[in-house]
Every structure is written in C-alpha cells, then in structure tokens.
Amino acid sequence: MTVLTAPANRPRTEPGLEALFAPNAVAIIGASDDTRKYGNWIAVQALKGNRPVHLVNRSRATVLGRPTVPSVTAIGNQVDLAVIAVPAAAFEEAVDDALAAGARAIVGISAGLGEAGEDGLRVQARITAKVRAAGARLLGPNCLGVLDHTSGLTLTSNEFPVGNIGVISQSGNLALELATLLVDHGLGVSRFASLGNQADLEAADLIDAYIDHEGTAAIAVYCEDFRDGRRFARAAQRATEAGKPIVLLTVGATDASVRNAKSHTGAMVSSGIVVDAACRAAGIEQVSSPAQMAHLLQALVRSRVPRGSRTAVFADGGGQASVASDSAAAQGLDVIEFPPALQTAVAAELPSTAAVSNPVDVAGGGEQDIMCFPRVLDHLTSSPAVDATLMSGYFGGYGAYGQELAEREVDAARTMAALTAAHDGTVIVQTMNWTSAAANCLREGGVPVYRGIDEAAWVLGRLARRGSAPATGVPDQPVAAKAVSDTGYYASRRLLMAAGISFVAAHEVTDREELLARAAAMAFPLVLKALGDEHKSDRGGVILGIPDIPALLVAWDDVQHRLAPPSCSIEEMADLTQSVELLVGVRRDPRFGPIVLVGLGGVFAEVIRDVRCALAPVSTGQAKELLLSLRGSALLTGARGRIPVNLDAAADVVAGLSQLASAHPEIVEIECNPVAVAPGWAVALDARIVLG
Template sequence: MTSIIDNAAPARHGSASGLDALFSPNAVAIVGASDDIRKYGNWIAVQALKGSRPVHLVNRTRSTVLGLPTVPSVSAVGSPVDLAVIAVPAAGFEAAVDDALAAGAKAIVGISAGLGEAGGEGLALEQRITAKVLAAGARMLGPNCLGVLDHTTGLTLASNEFPLGNIGVISQSGNLALELCALLADHGLGVSRFASLGNQADLDAADLIEAYAGHEGTAAIAVYCEDFRDGRRFARAAAKAAAAGKPVVLLTVGATDASVRNAKSHTGAMVSSGIVVEAACRAAGIEQVTSPAQMAHLLQALVRSKVPAGSRTAVFADGGGQASVASDSAATQGLDVVEFPADLQAALAAELPPTAAVSNPVDVAGGGEQDIMCFARVLDHLTASDAVDATLMSGYFGGYGSYGPELAAKEITAAHAMASSTAARGGTVVVQTMNWESAAADALRDGGVPVYRGIEEAAWVLGRLARRRTEPATGVPGLPAPATPVEDTGYHLSRRLLAGAGIPFVPAAEVATREDLLSAARGLNYPLVLKALGDEHKSDRGGVVLGIADPPALEDAWNDVQARLAPSSCSLEEMANLSGAVELLVGVRRDPRFGPIVLVGLGGVFAEVLRDVRCALGPVTREQARGLLLSLRGAALLTGARGRAPVDLDAAADVVARLSVLAAEHPEISEIECNPVAALPDRAIALDARIVLD
C-alpha cells in the first residue's frame, strides 16, 4: 500500500498563535461608537469602558459619545492602537478598515453585517477587504460577529457581559453563546475567552482553537460552528488542544435540511453532513453534543472530574427508589453497576445502619440523618476500592441542612471531606441531587466534584467520561501526495485502477458486440455474470444476469439485455462462489470541508435499505478499517452469527484500507465505490466498481 505522509497545509493565513493584538491589545478603538442603545456601537462601547486599557470612541459626526470625547477616525487618535472594533453599516466598512490599517491596527473585529453572508457583491467586498487586512499583516475576526472578550487580560469587547471562568467559547451564533454562558453560570462556571466567528473571512474556528490551546486561563473549549472551512485543519487543531489538556466540545448543525438552510442564510455557511462531522469528531477526540444544555453539562464534568479507568460504576444513594433509578440510568449509558466484592461490602456495612444496602447500589437507608459524615466515609471506601472505576451519587444530599443549623454546618463539612477524598484518591465522582443549588452542593463543585439536578444528566456525563477511555481518538490522518489524475471513469477502467491498488476482482471483459461476447467467454470459466454498463442501479432494472451456465444461456441473456436496455457495452465476468459471503458496501466520498470520507456498511442491493454504515476520515489503516467493520450494527454477520463461518475480516479490512488510500491520492475523485464487496471465510473480493469525478 502507498505510504501516508502528513502533507497537511498550514493555516490559511499563517499561524494563529500570535493573536496578542486581538486578545491583549495595548489600546482599543470603537469605530461607530454610539449613544443609541439600539446599536452594537453603543453596547460594545459600554462594555469596553469597563476595562482598564485605553478605549478610543470613533464617531465621524458626534463630538461626544457616552459623555466622553470622540475622534473622527482611528488615524486621528494620535497614539498606537492595536485593535479596532468596527460597528458601522456595510457600506462604510471598507473605509473604516482602511483607516484602521493606516493607523497601524494589527487586529480588526468586524461587527458589521451585510457582507459575505449576503453573497454576490457583499461577498466580493468582504474578500477584497480581507485581502487588504492580510496584506497589512493584520488579522480580522468576523465580520458579522458579536465581538471578542478575554477575562484574563481584562478585555470586554462583546455586546453582553459574560460570567468569569475557565471555559473558552468560540461561536458562530451570538445568541447561542449567550445561552451557553447562562447555563454555565448555573453550574458555577464561566468564560475565560470568547470570540464570535461571524463569517470567518479571515480567522476561523481552527485559528481560534489553536490560540485557546496555548491559553493558560482556559481549561476546556466550547465551539458552536456552522461552517468548518478547512475541516481537516479544524480537526487537527482540536486534537492538539485535547493533547494539551483542553478538550473541545462541539455543537453544530446539519442534521436536517431546515438547519442547513438557516445556516446558509445566517452566515452563508457550507454545512457538512452530520455523519461526516461525527467521523471528524471520532478522529480528533472532539466531544460532540446536540444542545447548549448538553454542552454545559459535559463541560462541567470535563473541567471538574477526570476520565475513569473503566466502566465499573458504584451507585450511591440515600433512598431506595433513587438508587434503583440511578442504577438503570447508569446501565443505559453503558456503565457496569457490578456487585461489590465481599471485603468492600463489609467495609461499607460497618459505616451504615443495619438496614442499608451495600452490594451495589449502596442505599444509606436513613444513615444521613443519624450521621451525615457517613457520606464522606462511604465515598472514600468507594473511590479507594480497586473494584470501582467511578461513582454515581444520587438523592437528597444538600437538603439535610434544612433540619437545623448544626446539621447544616456538618453537611457542608461532609461535602468538603467528600471533595477532598475524591481528589486525594484520584477518583471519578459525579453527583445528582434534588438540592443541587444548596451550600453543600456548592462545596462539592468548589472541590472539583460535578453536581447535577437530574439523574439522566449525571449518568449521561459519566458515560461520556468513560467513553473517552474506551473510545479514544483515532487520529486525524495525513493525506498522500496526489497521483496522476484520473480522466476516464468507465467501468473497466475503474476496475483496472482499483486492481492496480491491490483490490481483488473476478476475471472480466468488456464486450460491445455479440462477437466480443463469444470471444471473451472462451477465456472465462462458467458460470458467468452479464452486466449492462452505464446504469448506476442496473440490478434494479434487470441489467445484471447471474448464473449463466453455458454458451446458449449466455446468448439468451445477451439478447434479452440488448432488447430491454440497449446498453452501449456490457461486462462479462466470472461468477464468484458467494456461499457464506457477507456483502459489504465500501466507498469514499470527498467532503468539500473534510476531504476523503471512508464509508463501510452492509451492502449489495440492500445497502440503501439497511443504512448500516460507519464513516471515518480517510485514508484509514487496515486496523482502523477492521474497527469500522466491527462497529457496524450487523457486525455479528461478519464474526459468525447463528453458526455461520466468520468471514476473513482482515481481507475485508484490507480492501477498505486500499480503497481509502487510492481515493486520497486522487482529489479529483468525488466518489469511489465497490458495492458489493463479498466478504468470504477465506478472502474478500470486489464485485463492482464505480468512480465519479468532481
């Protein structure tokens, strides 16, 4: 197989690591500063003036704004200004950028809308302005964005206030960012940095992830993105951030046609399909979520807890019903609520009333009212045990303080002890309590233990943490050097190209006349297959005749196909013995953002009916291809279901890997497919081939 080299292109406009002018400027100019409370120029100016760095208000027609003197242009400031925030109508945006660059600005934040997202002349104008920014050695965020913020440097250049914390937020939607921040605040979390992507005319999500990955004040990165631009670079940036200890949580769109239409009207975005984004997330170790609420829940766990060593989960509650519900919730998330060994049960029993359950789940059975510190002792036993990887706690904890001031103080003490013990043991503990807003719950959070209101949320995040260990990132593959472009996609030319890459086919010949047919048949072994060429769904139209046993049957098949379909040519092939075969779909599609995407699934004529498909960023190795095949819902058919002989999985995986490399070598190919590939007990062989050029 062709070796893979990492020839990934660098960032489109150079490194994003040097964004000091954006996140830590010496001074700021607000172009379009206004007294009108309906305008962004007002909202951002109000926020900017809360900081400690110099802020210059630029307005061409007013001498004062917000009671402060203005200047008519950035050039008129008279001192260096690293960053200009431009909030003027689209018609005045280019002139404002020209002025800021002439004054020496190194970063532009474009609030103005009506440019690239409008298409046509607006897009052309945006591209012209971007070229000027880059030629000046500057960078631009937006346009059509909400602003930028960095709490670690005291920079507040967004339309709204954001709670202080350690979550870096990158968003292509202003309102979604605001909703996320409100949800983070519910968990006692906040924002370190915020950047609004807007149209990504220059700086894109990958640039910002790279900048956040090296930011000391950021512990995790939250991204809402509609258009990934260079999807491979986005994935690589996220993988680097995760390697630096800053996991990336992604919310995107593309699950429905309606969401795609709205994204295109919102930012002129090109939206990749959901299955492609999922493949990129698996490769890069990105945590994908479906709502801002899920994002906030998972971020709390990622920054406060740790990935457990396995899925063995202790359920710990102070009520029988909640213990049972928590156990079921944990199992639904793939966690193993295993019975404890005898020594652990004995240690737990010694801490609790005789009526307590200690086999897993643990139910303190009223022990909390008698001795609130039993929670800390039980949790310490659980986190110290070699039989437990993680603990899911559920119930009433945090509410005992309502029974009196003495118990309230002890409950907080117990919470501090639980958090300290968890940290000292290096344990993974997730808590759900109906009293999630209590002082004791806050003490747990402050000590690094995530706390949730609902058991579904708590079990879900614990399951996601566990899967970070059991389903690690596969890595973002590099791309091979391009090969000589393919110019003809005829069926037999496609077969020869694939066969040259090491993909096995049955012997075959292309025939256009009866004489060609009879001549080719003399060099092949019966039974034969006759395929009418030029029809993607030829089997549905009777264009594939199987089991041709002898020359008379061959002539009959030829006459029938010619009479019904009149194809320009046919393929005559030996018929493979498919006894014990599983038919697979193996293909590669080229996504405009993420490049070659490998697809494997249960195939043949039922591929579109079964829709049992898995995807990965291509190219893939044989081992990765094997993992894809085994992750299919119907994988049991490959490994020997109901007494069937298992197929040669390595041979099938080899076909997938070889096809993926071939497709990656040919960027001019938009689709390449072998359907079906017959996976047999002793080999795998391709029975069809199709190539579509871009």
C-alpha cells in the same frame, strides 16, 4: 452574572493574536449614543475596562459623554485593535482607516457582507485581502465581538460570567445562552470570540490561540461552517492532547437547520456523519444542545475520565437508588454487583437495613451520621472493582435540620471531594439540593454536581466512552498521484486492482462474437452486466447465475433489446454462499476532505443504512474497527453459527480504497458495492468512480 475588572498586569497572549485578545488600546468605529445599536452596546462594555478606548464617530463630538475622533488615523497614537460597527456600505472605508493607523487586529461587527450574497462576498474577499496584506487579522465580519477576562478585554454587547471555559461561537445568542447555563454549574467564560463569517480568522485559528491560554481549561465551540475542516480537526486534536477538551455543537441534522445556517452566515454545512468522523479522529465531544454542552463541560473540567464502565451507584433513598441504576445502565454503564469484601466494608459504615451489594442505599444513615457518606465513598473510590461512582439523592439538604448538621454536611462534602482527588477517582453527583452549600463545596473540590439523574448519568456515560474510545488521530494526506481521467468500469477496476483490491475474472465485450470468444475461456456460472448505467441492477442490467452458453446468449439478446448498452461485462460468478456483502466507498467532503464509508452492502445498502465512516486514509487496523462498529457486525464475526468471514481481507480492501482516493484529489466519489467477504477472501464485485 459576575464581571471581572481588568487586572493591572495583563498576561501575554499567543503570538499573532496579542492584538485581538490583549491590545494596548481599542478604537470603536461607529460608537453611538443610540441604545439600539451595537456601536453603543460595545462602547458601554469597553469603557468598563482599564485600557485606552477611543470612540470614533464622524458626525458627533461626544458619545456617552466622552469626546470622539472622526477617524482612527486622527488618534495620533498606535491602536492595536479596531472594532467596526458601521453599515456594510461603510465597512471597507473603516477598515482602510484602521489599517492606515496601524491596527493589527480588526473585529467586524458589521453585517450585510459575505452572508448577503455574491456581491457582498466579493467585497468581503477584497477587504480580507487588504487586511492580510497589511499583516493584520480580521475577526468576523457579522460577529458579536471578542472578550478576554484574563486581560480585562470586554468588546461584546453583553456581559459574560468569569470562569475557565473558552467559548468560540458562530451564534451570539447561543453563546449568551451557554453562559447562563455555565453559571448554573458554577462555571464561566475565560475567553469569547464570535466567528461571524470567518472571512479571515477561522475556528481553527481561535482554538490554537486558546490552547496555550492559561486561563482556559476547556473549549466550547458552536460552528456552522468549518471552512478547512481538516485544519479544524487538527487544531482540536492539538487541544485534546494539551489537556483542553473540545465540546462541539453544530448543525446539519435537518434540512431546515442547513437552510438557516446558509441564510444567516452564508455557511456551507458538512453532513452529520462527516462531522462525527472528524470528532472521533480529533477527540472532540459532540453535543446536540447548549444544555448538554454545559453539563459535559462541568464534568470535563472537574472530573476524571474513568478507567472503565464499572459503576457504583450510591444513594440515600431506595427509589433514587433504583432510578439511578436504570439511568446508568441506559448509558451503557455496568452497575456491577460488588465483590464480598467491598460489600462487607460498606456495610460496616451503615445501618443494618442498608443495601450494600450495588446500588448502595444508606437507609437513613445520613441523619444518624452524615460522615457515613465520605466513609462509604472512600471504600468505593479506592476499590479496584469500581471505575466510577454515581451518587444520587438528598445530600446537601440535611443542613436544613439544624446548624450543627449543616456545618457537618459541608465538612462531609469537603472530605468527599478530597477523597475523590486522593484516589484519582471519578465521582458524579446528582442531588435535589444541587444549589446547597454542600453541593457548592463538592463543585469547588472538583466533583461535578447535577440537578437531574438523567443528565448526571448521561455525563458519566460520556466520560466512560471517552476513556474507552480515545481519539484515532487526524490522518495526513498522501502525496497526490498522477490524476486519472478515465472512470469507465474497466478503467476503475484496473485502478483499484493496482491498489491491491481483488476482483473476479472479467472481460468487456461489445458484440456476440467477442462474447462467445471470451466466455469459452471462463468458468460458469457467469454474470452479465450492462455497462454505462450506475444503477444497472435496478433496471435489470445485471443477470446472475448464467449456467451455460445458450443461457448466456439469451441474456445477451435480452439486455441488448431492453437497454442497448454501449458494452457489457461478463464475469465469473463468485461463490457467495458463506459471504457477506459490504459497501465500501470514499466521498470527498468540501470541508473535511476524503471520508471512507463502510456498511452492509448490496442492492439494499440504501435501505439498511448501516454505515460507519472515518477521515481517510485509514490503516488496516482502523478499517477493522470500523467494520466491527457496524450494527450488523455480528454477521461478520459468526452470528448464529455462521463461519466468521475474513475480516483482515475486508479491512485491507477498506484501507486500500481509502489510500487510493486520498492520493487522488480529483476523485470526489469512489465506491465498491458490493464487496463480497467470505471466510477465506474478499472480492469487489462492482466499482464506480466519479471525478470532480
């Protein structure tokens, strides 16, 4: 890896975090000669820079051949940043010393605090309060350090390659792995901050600090605990709007990953479906591995988001052309047949044996004239029929046949990159010669190059989806309404009806006389529900299609004998012959706040598990898009000759429920299951509210 030496003139950094990323001087508390300790590793890296570094050690006069001081206060000069690498028992005293000396930022390497249990969490909270009271900031504790290549700051245990990717990570090893993968793509790191326990500085703070950082083009985040998830999402949205895309790797897909996160950082991990919703709202690109993160980052900093999914496949081998076409189609890209004029233009540049309808196979044209590659690419990137080009094959290897061809191939690569930029095109290249001079020339010119066709096609698919599904925005929360306390079935119905959600006519009854009196004014068939049981349908507490009074009395006696409910609800039965049953609900995530969920509903909702979610509240238009994104959305729009249901009415229910739940922070769960949606109406058939 390449290491950057600090420039003589350091750029200013963001207000509030100058002391963290561009301090005037650094004190390392716990500096050590012991090569097994962080105090040694970080001191070694720090001394490579050109700013003053003070080594603090109470028991040794020298460390690494340099004189030490017993405390930060003994230095006698202002020191902006203190790095603390001492045992947990000595951490608070070290913080007190640094604050007394006027430190404005502290990096806590020490472990064994908030992640170690309740006692450690109390100590960590007390220390954090001291830091904030002093107007300082704390990174960590239990972190790997901080680095800023643009200011020449290296306070990490390991070196990082120089580049334009800002890295924020709750795992030191994952950050190091990502760094090695970035090198494979000719990329590196501009800034790195290790989150640790996020006692003070959170991921959102660091994203904000990276947005205006000139040296950062994109931001990679590995996070296990988002703390204030809405704040994180809003910071990510600001980064996206500033042209600095966020690529996120997180955990929570399995119970094992959640257990591990809790054990090593004490993290509270949000469910995957909630994080997905936050990513869609903020424009975050979520990945599942460091390798995917590196692949996508290369495309985001070098390429452009295509106008659409119409893709030209351009190869110098028939087999690779076919495989690339299948890979592109598997990613949802449309490998269109070229219009005749484009086929004619491409054919004029290639041998008569070339395939030109899409995919394009140069059929040996590269050996005859290497400049056929830029000429063909010129036609593809300038054509209004093509949104993106996926190039695959041998390019970059022709130079092995002779020096003259090697030079020509580099010229071809340089011309291809220039044409791509001139046409504002999207070109992704895969070549078996991905480390060649020509491949590096493409990268330097802004064209991403990959080793495998699967990763190249995957990246292009992600870019296309990014263009077709822009961020929906992180919604603001409404002013809190008067808290509700009664969450009984009928209290819930009244609250929901006040929010504009329709229900069938119904009455609560507690005895036979009241049952008969209410039923006399209702239209049969009726439904009888035993109240007081969230899963009443599973226990036979919901009896449908009651045709008349005698049958109603039989149903009443049966329910009373089996379940003895405190009360029952009798309801007119909606005509469901042309309806679809939906599940509509809102859950309040501890980190991200209210999350609205929609899905195919009824008694099999938990079996079908066709659910989509979004940060609440949502508008009617956003609710409609959620409904249309369901796998079973064809049931709503008229599959197999069915009459389409009233999507607007269904979307009004979703939006109304999301607004209601967002205005009531005391509600942790609210659900209407099912909501029957027919061609003319949408009616909630059940309701449940849980307070927290």
